[in-house]
Amino acid sequence: MADVAEEPKRRDFLVIAGGTMAAVGAASLLWPFVQQMNPDASAQALSSVEIDITPIKTGQAITVLWRGKPVFIRNRTNEEIEAAKAVELAVLVDPLARNDNDPGLPATDANRTVAGKENWLVLVGVCTHLGCIPKGQSMADTKGEFDGWFCPCHGSHYDTSGRIRKGPAPQNLEVPPVTFVSDTKIKIG
């Protein structure tokens, strides 16, 4: 019996075809149950905010909330800008600009800011290691070894362009999608 191949029967075909359809049906029903966990319409709707930046003096920074995450807006001093520009790309941990306005560019300071508005640095204030909020927004904060931000959770140091320089974080702080609505107003998202 073992060496006589059995004729496939109509019943075998029906069993396989029926079983396959049931499996496909079950699998496609699973999808909504997975998908329901993703950010819902109301979470997605909070996708843009406009901010008046006139009150932020040179050297100051504010934090705003965008999509439930803090966003740092810093009016950088000339020294900070110069320091950020002087950095050789070769010494950077993460060579990419991480700028949502134009992803994939090299991590120069120019690629992380808006041309002509280099004093304004806008960053998602979430450490790229495990999501703590780095210190450095208020004058009294420790800003780390590179004078930008310092994440106390596991010791990540960011420079004045928000690029990771030392510590466990793998990426530069993200630059969110930013547009200047006017000279005194920016839109995030």
Next chain:
Amino acid sequence: MAQHESTYKPSNNFGKWMDERLPVARLVHDSFVDFPTPRNLNYLWTFGGILTFCLVAQLVTGIVLAMHYQPSADEAFNSVERIRRDVNFGWMIRNFHAVGASMFFIAVYVHIFRGLYYGSYKAPREILWILGVFIFLAMMATAFMGYALPWGQMSFWGVTVITNLFSSLDSIIPGLGTSIVQWLWGGYAVTGATLNRFFSLHYLLPFVIIGLVILHVWALHVVGQNNPTGVEPKTKADTVPMGPYAIAKDAVAMFAFLIPFAWFVFFLPDYLGHADNFTPANPLVTPPHIVPEWYFLPFYAILRAIPSKLGGVMAMFAAIAVLAFVPWLDRSRVRSTKYRPVYKWFFLLFVITCLALGYLGSKPADGIYVFWARIFTFYYFAHFILVMPFVGLLETPKKLPNSISESVLGKSGGGGGDTVPSGATASPEKR
């Protein structure tokens, strides 16, 4: 269930009637009263019963808390405060639950180290052991999500840091980690949506644990208990019935365990928690020093010891996963470390390593602390991957007693016999 004749005798007509229809009483009698237990079990064997008690206690107190708790970002913190101040006896029930989680972990760690010391994972108890590892994992997930529920600063930032572990997958496939994390959060950051689903899962998982515990006990009753000698019971003289012997001993241990439990509940309810959790969650301020609950500290130390994000995450999960492979990593011919003159010292070093990692996990991740965390992380893995196989192969074990009764009663009690360390890892014999 177990390989012995059922001795259940219904004592009345109703019992007889029932026994012919649904023999639960027989099942309970055979599994928990007339079940043969090795006569030499010490107090480390009472922790299984203690763990069962802990699970039931968490369920009962948890279901009560859920009657008063509100899983929303606005109300969670206040509702826990209301439970502690306004709900009748809420303070006590809430302390039972919060302290209970810590006591549960104390018990499970004793239980795990007991198994490691006496080689209880060795054949034929591999499945029993692996089910235990799954229970441990499910407990960790449950406790992690439970700690999120009071929605204080430590809850919030603990959830942020731990869920962000998955974002390390971005370095394998860009975007994968971020999508998983947003899927877990139900948003672009940890929000009330995250809290709500954690509450749902915190309610669910303990019932999954019950299912796993049933399988664990079933597997135990198929292979029988290990014992301090690691020699399988051979004759009837080697065992005593569970009731009343083991049950009475379990009860003594349970009451002893309840003394520190009650001490914490009534006198130091917040000692095991963290002061930052009395500040409501604030997504704009990270506390200066984020630490998980004490029972996660050794794993947290391993996470931070590795200088790469993905590497740290993998090491942390590997530290738990490696437990599942212990039955095959240990190449020793005998089970019990009592008869292993060399391994004994390595085992001591392993216990010290775990305690040291726990201490280091509570310290800031810099300088000397990271240095030592790396040393101990190295030994943690070396113990499993190098010491267990090689010491097992190379060392000459001490002579095992011929039987359990011989080890308890001296030569006269046991049968005479050969001098080879016999029967150590052999399959279970007739009882």
